[in-house]
Amino acid sequence: MEIELRDRPACRAGRSRRAPGAGQEHRRRPHQRVVRRRGEPNLANLLAEDEHLAPFLAIPAKDNGFDVEGLAVHGETLYVGLRGPVLRGFAVVLELLPEEAAPGRLRLVPIEGERCYRKHFLDLGGLGVRDLCPHGPDL
Known part of the structure; x- marks a missing residue:
């Protein structure tokens, strides 16, 4: 699995009117976005x-669907903590091992055989x- 990161300007939720010339010293900062091929x-x-x-992937997050809440x-190693789903009282943390495939591109390295992630139940x-x-040494 490969992921490419590209810079793009931050999006605004709404627009506000401002006086001509106002905010010229203000520039939006670029951030990374994920581009799937x-x-x-x-x-x-x-x-x-x-x-x-x-x-749980098709269920809304509010209804115990898939919901990423923590990253470390x-x-x-990248750990992805899930707020949902909670499975029979157990929370799930995914362990991923990304590596750079090319400049600006990441790919997941298999951890367990052919699987590119490991599940931890807490x-x-x-x-x-x-x-x-x-x-x-802990999380």
Whole structure:
């Protein structure tokens, strides 16, 4: 799976009127956006075949659907904490190992055999993940 990052200007939710010449010193800062190439797999496509998470991809986040809430990088590993779904009281954290495929492009390296992610189930008393933070060798 490869992901390409491109710069693009930040989008505004609304527009406001301003006096001519006002705000000239203000410029929108660029941010990264993800560009998927046709035919290449992405994380959603990979999870669509997952025995635990696939049924929740089409459900709205408010109704215990797929909802990413926490991200943390520890060494070369990216951890993705899910607020939803909560599965029988267990929260889910996905472990991904991205590597640079080319300048500005990332690809996921298989972790378990052919799978490009590893699932961790956490007993958080029926709650989902709200945030992830590295703490020494732990999260």
